[in-house]
Amino acid sequence: MTIHRMDNVGIVVDDLDAAIAFFTELGMELEGRMPIEGSWAGSVVGLADMRSEIAMMRIPDGPGRLELAKYHTPEAITPEPEITPANTLGLHRVMFAVDDIEDTLARLRPHGAELVGEVARYEDSYLLCYLRGPSGIILALAEQLG
Structure with a gap:
């Protein structure tokens, strides 16, 4: 079995416009923005009645992409503590x-x-x-x- 590529890294945000502006200033480009909802989407992520909006950001002339996601329903969960230290388990940076x-x-x-x-x-x-x-x-x- 072969992995063909890493397609993107997904990041859940609370303010999609602010995140797009931030990553645009970093030098990324907005590739597209769209709503994601319906039973197929909920079944993929394991959330019933899921409704979200995503923005795909890409590195100009490069392979790297970020998928920024704002969950409308159900709302995103804020971790405790809200500002986690660098040694927190999970996606780090x-x-x-x-x-x-x-x-x-x-x-x-x-x-x-x-x-x-x-x-x-x-x-x-x-x-x-x-x-x-x-x-x-x-x-x-x-x-x-x-």
Whole structure:
């Protein structure tokens, strides 16, 4: 059995417009936006009477995509605590390689981005950081040095 590709990573958000704006500022493009509902959708995700809206974001000229989902019914569940630490079980973060971490952070801060820790240097190879975006999403950024 062969895996052909990783198609996308799904992220549940509470404000779809804010998440789209955030990831657009990061450099992704909106590929499409549509409602998802009906018995077929509920049977896939295991939620009766499910109604949601998704936005597919893609990396320009690249294979990576994010599926942002806003659940209207049933409403999304907020984890306890709402802001979970980096060692919480489950999907942890999505990492993006960027040209300039400081510029990227400056562009994302008006969209609610906050550093989780600080920008750190790994040897002479990378600048790295974790940041929290809309709906508590954790992103990692990596800037290759030299």
